[in-house]
Amino acid sequence: MHHSRRFAGLFVAAALALLLSTTTAPAPAGAQTAGHSFVKTSLSLDVVDGPNNDHHVSIDADVYVPDNATASTPQPAIIYTNGFGGAKDDSSGVAVSQFFAQHGYVVLAYSSQGFGHSGGVIELDSPDYDVKDAEAMISYLATLPYVQRDGPGDPRVGMTGGSYGGGIQLLTAEFDPRLDVITPFRTWNSLEYSLSPNNLGTSMDWQNGPIGVFKQGWSSLFFASGATQPLMGNGGTAGNPALIQCPGFDSRLCSAYAATVASGQADAATKALIDASSPASYIDRLHIPTLLGQGESDTLFNLDESVRTYQTLKARNVPVKLIWQAGGHGYPDQPGEGDVFGGDESNPGSKFLPQQLLAWMDHYLRGNTGVDTGPGFQWFRDWVSYDSNGSAAPAFGSAAAYPAGTGQTFLLSGDNALVPATQTPQAGSAQIVNPPGGLPAAYSETPNFQAPGSTLPGGAPSPFTSLQPQDVPGQFAAFTAPPFAQDTEAVGVPTAHLHLSGTTGQPLVLFGKVFDVDAAGNATLIHRLVAPVRIPDASGGAVDMTLLGFAHLFPAGHAVRFELAATDTYYANSRTPDVITISSGGADPASFTLPVVAAAAAQPVVPASSGGGTPQSAASTLPNTGAGGPAHDALMIAAVATLLGLARRVRRRH
């Protein structure tokens, strides 16, 4: 049913290309292998999109033509589009475009509609709008004589970009067979999962399970950022009455957001809308080489989403590689990583991630199979020190494929312990309370403003950076294992098998967390990650849950702790007061499984220096009893108020 839509707007774009300006850039001084100079031309493309192919939108683009691209020596092309809140020529767009142009690729960078100087409103990478725009860019490239072609109207073309500019790559690959290679970083598999995650079960088939817990912290930032676009002169002005409420957005998205905020839970219409913008919905159509990157501290688009995309592709033998980098939305990368989609844009050629991007393009897009794309799974190890002036490559662990680790299972024992699966657990239970209205709530992080050194819009230092994760007494249960006898490297997605029951018959909402507990009892919430589950029917039967993936070293003498909490500050908690019982022992004992890399002991592990530090996983000195209290609550309320006020002026790329 998508055949007719596919070629909408194909030829319009080329016909109406409008030359606006041309700039010539010399090859950068000192460029080694990246020796190509290029000419940059700005143009505006009139594209027809929309469900009925009757919506005209002006797309603002830059085309970078390297000196090796001629009609007699046509070159492959790479398309870039911006992250949320960005544009074709934001610092990421310029850095990425120049990098690939200097390596001999024709680059087309464009502003997604609703952003930059493109028209239209934000459509959340919708197949009806944004994907058709990307298809039109592909069609335009096919008209350029200096772009290599695989067939009539079919250029040799890849895409690159992060976040909003990553989701569009997966979706375009699912809808347009002309696209050849993609490199989506820091992006989503299922927008439903991103915004209302439910980590119930282990299948990660999120859209076919019950809707989860509204991630209202990140969602509000998303909409606040989007809504400021028209105020900054970005995007089109559609004259839609809904723009009064949600300037910058398609009115359907505006309504969906408003309804979800009001009820605390996405309804069926919202689910349909965001599932349409989710690569997971069409993943069986994706068969082109895919380089996935995802940030280890990213709580907007977490590692689990990258695992889901990776595994569905890998199962079909699609060439795919997965990189877990440091940082993510709201957190910086580490020296030498070169996350060009996350603000680390200087001297990309010498850094790890741009080198990976280039190798992927050289191998699969240019067809230079002599270029090695490296191991199929690599993860940043924040406990490994390396020369912070060079590439971060030494800090990456690697395996031929995901998963790298094998599960080490612990059994929940009594009301606070984990024991090795070889031992018999003590039967028992822990009880936790969900407070009326879901408040006060535990604190894990402040989305986007948690990282040390982060600033609020306007430049003031973020007041949240020193806030440590906190649990509210009575609202959580913690199960701690005996200390590890040796350094233990955990890489992958932990899981848990649980027996839970409530007292009201209402759905249960819980948050699963994993801590590193040192010899003194100080507990660190690993990367500040929390995994929400919403269990529609908790009548005491067994449920499984998937926690959030991580790469972490438990030094010898440290222990792993699994915790379930009833609340979290930046999620829509259950508002129904309840007492939840977590049972251990018995014939089908509750368990927690940690993915452990067997070869950990063989790897050179040294204490991290400044370069490899882990500012994002700041330690919380949290005893078992938690550390809430009035002062904490007051601070939280102030924090939320401040955030919501200031977020109106946020302009960040996501």
Next chain:
Amino acid sequence: MKLALLLLPAAALVACGSTSTTTTGSASTPSSMATAAATPTDTPTTAPTPAPTAAPTPAPTPAPPPPPAAVVVKSGSAGGVGSVVTSADGHTLYHFTPEAHGQIACASGCTGTWPPLIVPAGAKLQAQGSLSGTLSTIKRPDGSMQATYNGWPLYDFSGDSAAGTANGQGIAGKWFAVTPTQSSAGM
């Protein structure tokens, strides 16, 4: 007696020898593309009877090598892909996704890197061992006949220098190894 598939690389060379308008200019020079089929056939062996005497045609140009008895396709495995369909010498065979509707899209400039598996006139195309798919041929624009598997025209990759490799997997997002259970190309 090694006579079997020597015609194959010759055909490929003819097909790709002229104007290549789409070379990349990169350093990805495909190495010897002729490695595809020069192994001994351990297959039929009824052929080697000395010249079938009845050759009445006035011998075209240079002495044509005797036609191969058979072009063999079999199953094998390749790193990173698993089970694949291979040529007689174990080289991974590929399909080109733009050819999903049964028309040849890899012509002239393309065949230097991706030599088609040609079935010379008079030769048989046959599967060795258990391959459940359907073997057939398709006529190329130059008139030669190319082997197909479940409808997909079959190609060698110049970047595979040995059996058991699939270096061409995913190239350009359009070249993929053919698997024994390869779904059919719509014709």
